[in-house]
Amino acid sequence: MLKEMFVHTKAHWGLLLTGALAVLFISFCEFIIPQLTKTVIDDIIPGKKADALLETGGLIVLTALVLGLLHFTSSYVMTVVSQKAVLGLRNKLYTHTLRLDVKFFDRSRTGDLMARLTGDVNQLQELVSAESLSILADFVTFVAICGYLFYVDWQLALLTVATLPFLFISSRFFSLRIKSAYRRVRQISAELNNFLQDTLSGIRMIKSFASEENEEKQFVKLSDRNRIAAVSASRLSALFSPLTDWLNYIGMTLVLLFGAWQTMRGNLTVGEVVAYLAYLRLLQAPIRSFSRLVTKIQQSAAAFERIGDILDTVPEVRDQEGAIVLPSVKGEIVFYDVDFAYDEGQPVLESFFLKLRGNETTALVGSSGSGKSTIADLIARMYDVQRGDIYIDGYPLKAVTQQSLRSQLGIVSQEVxxxxxxxxxxxxxxxxxxxxxxxxxxxxxxxxxxxxxxxxxxxxxxxxxxxxxxxxxxxxxxxxxxxxxxxPRLIILDEATAALDTESEQKIQQALSRLLPGRTCLVIAHRLSTIQNADQIVVLEHGEIVEYGKHDVLLRRNGRYKELYRIQFP
Ligand SMILES: Nc1ncnc2c1ncn2[C@@H]1O[C@H](COP(=O)(O)OP(=O)(O)OP(=O)(O)O)[C@@H](O)[C@H]1O
CATH class of the missing domain: 3.40.50.300 (P-loop containing nucleotide triphosphate hydrolases)
Structure with a gap:
């Protein structure tokens, strides 16, 4: 995961370096301010050095200003880097997704893919954020302060860090629970959204079944689950802050008491105790961010796994190495001994042969599920056959580039x-x-x-x-x-099943009678009235051709076509 993020961030190493330097200077400035306070208390007040007082005050204000500027620089620079990294990753993911085959989309849920392209990518963006980089500063600050504290008074230093492990443990404990509580809230909100979308878009059906009351009950139930989840999530967050504050106060009290005692005994100065208290606050902040970073890394790893699933998917339908550009075709298509199944063990076509003659119209008829759309999809190479080959003007479809094939193909579908x-x-x-x-x-x-x-x-x-x-x-x-x-040279026409009004129907038929001549056409026919002039009618049942020929010939044959015809024109 880090490698992938690194690939996308390394182009911006100059910015990254600026960010890193800014955070290092932040730790330096944070270390200095308590030292200046200590100087005021221990040197300036007892020595009554009024001039130095102004100078030190000015220095504190200046350091704080620099600190602000550094914070701005680090967070701005890191936002720029993370946005660029995310842009790179999201574009790569989208480009890859678009090139995956239809089979992949058959298996995937659109909502889920969208979540991966947006939410999961954003999650990774958070990892490359100013907050994460500030961990570096926190770490440096932490080590520097600890070193200094132990150098000045190891006993007080021990007391100062004594509460930190508890702080870390409680942060971990709560952040994990808060995270899963909020995940549940999000889940239920998503359910609520789906429910709303379903019912609002299906309002006509709800009204026609007079089931408003039923929907209301379900909505109230879902809303209530949402309320309970939200309350329990906020209870955890509400508990977390006071507990942390309490631990912080315990730490402060320990330092204050022991420091005061040491001062009374003359082992420490007042300024040192004040500085210790300030450092204690500075130590508490990194502990919380360490714990947050651990959570963020876990979340990002999960997000990356979901993104990786897509990036690692290799489409089954892809251009072969050395695939040729299909020259302008006449449009003769031959299925030669083709086997095809969407799912293993459930063949749709077996040892299938079919010839669509160039510049002619072939109509496919047959009951629902007989394989008509499958044949059309195979010609458009939405799927690849498992055995045998499909040829276009003698070129195997698998040997030509998808772009050159589809650029010669027009699909007029009923689902526009x-x-x-x-x-x-x-x-x-x-x-x-x-x-x-x-x-x-x-x-x-x-x-x-x-x-x-x-x-x-x-x-x-x-x-x-x-x-x-x-x-x-x-x-x-x-x-x-x-x-x-x-x-295009080839037309695949999926006829509308829904009854259109006569005028509309006439206009469409007229338009089609201009479009089809002079091209190779495959018509998936649902209504037999529209294909009586087809050059060839192929009757399919369970993926097998049971009859073929012209309309009149087939009608005279008293076979399956005649049967279908009788159903539509009793
Ligand atoms: N994407 C898919 N994944 C798995 N099975 C599929 C898929 N599409 C179709 N099938 C199955 O393949 C068989 C042939 O379906 P196909 O859609 O080609 O039939 P059809 O003749 O076009 O039907 P209709 O007239 O209802 O559109 C059916 O058994 C169907 O369930």
């Missing part, structure tokens, strides 16, 4: 993903160089221009969470516009 941004930006997604005219031409071809220009801000209308809400048909037409703009 629109990103926050304007309609124009959404159509031009992935083609930032597209001109306004090209975008408009694509929208016209997709029958989307009309509804876009009817919106108040036209192509500049924001969509996404905060923007206008588009209907299913409108979204689909934007997706077709994207495909027109990309102008």
């Amino acid at each position: 993903i629109l990103l926050n941004g304007t309609i124009r930006e959404n159509i031009a997604y992935g083609q930032p160089a597209a001109s306004g005219e090209q975008i408009e031409a694509a929208a016209r071809a997709a029958n989307a221009h009309e509804f876009i220009t009817a919106l108040p801000q036209g192509y500049d209308t924001p969509i996404g969470e905060r923007g206008v809400k588009l209907s299913g048909g409108q979204k689909q037409r934007l997706s077709i516009a994207r495909a027109f703009l990309k102008d």
Whole structure:
């Protein structure tokens, strides 16, 4: 972990050195101030040296000013370093995550990945903080003061440090418990958030089942758990401070009593006792920060482990060494003796053969779960086959770069993903160089221009969470516009399952009849009415081709296609 953080911080060694020097000078200044106080009490007061009094006062104020400046420098410099280190790590993590394959995302929960990219990275940032660096200063201060105290009076020194182990133990004891108590509070708050999100976004369902009361009860229960956890966490924190103060006072009293006694006997001066008391306070602070640092290192180690899990994941789908750039293709695709399973032991395709002829439209039909989307995903190389090969114009998919394959592939899916941004930006997604005219031409071809220009801000209308809400048909037409703009050789079209109104449906069919000709197309068909003109219809069941041919031929055959057709058109 430290190595990884070091990689990201070493580029800023100049700043790190400045920070380290600043904290060393901090310890020096902290050591000096009690010495100056002692001089006032022991020398200046008895000697009635009024001039020196002013001088020393000025020196104390100056030292305190330098101390402030040094504190500022160290914390500013360390924030800069930690922000830069975190930026490096977060960018590396994001870049790596984006290049992981779909299988990884199938297995991962989005919320969890986001937590790793934000919370866990921030946790590491805390490790490279001014506070952590000040441990160095604390350590130096600690050793210097202890050395000095033992040098002046070892008995008093022993008394001074006597309470420190208790302070350390109680700090550890409480900080561990406080940490886990607050973790629980955070957990319950997260549950509460999830609950709120679920119920508020599902408000229509709640109303339609008239289950408001039920939801209320659950909410009250969760809120109550949150209250109990929060109270028990603050009880611990509330107990910790007074206990620490009490231990500190015990230490102070011991030093005061013994110091006073020694002074009475003439072994110590008043100034020395005052200086001892000041040093005692300076010793107590590092003890608390040592304990905090131990906790921070533990938390950071856990965070790093979670980040490391991602960084160590090697995508199964990746460009082979020496992968070639796929030249512009005609688009003939052949599945040759392919085996594929998402999970070991549960094959979806076995010894599978299929040919999509170039410039033709092949429709895949079959019941739910028969493997239609799997075939489309394999062509887009979202997954790699376990045996056999898929060829495009004779090139094995595994031998070409993913970028060169996908740049020739357009996917028009029923689940249209629109990103926050304007309609124009959404159509031009992935083609930032597209001109306004090209975008408009694509929208016209997709029958989307009309509804876009009817919106108040036209192509500049924001969509996404905060923007206008588009209907299913409108979204689909934007997706077709994207495909027109990309102008790919291959099209994968996942037909909408939801019934669209007749007008919308007509406009989409019209747009598609312009998009598909002259390209190799794979249509995942849910409604048989739309694929009657396909060059080839492939009927799948349980990952096997049970029939293929043209619509009329298949209808005459009285097989599975006819059966499916009868269900839809009784
Ligand atoms: N990401 C996945 N992980 C594990 N199994 C999967 C995954 N996606 C699909 N499957 C399984 O693979 C089989 C084929 O699914 P696929 O999605 O290809 O069918 P489909 O014909 O497209 O179905 P539908 O018409 O319902 O979309 C099913 O048994 C399904 O449960």
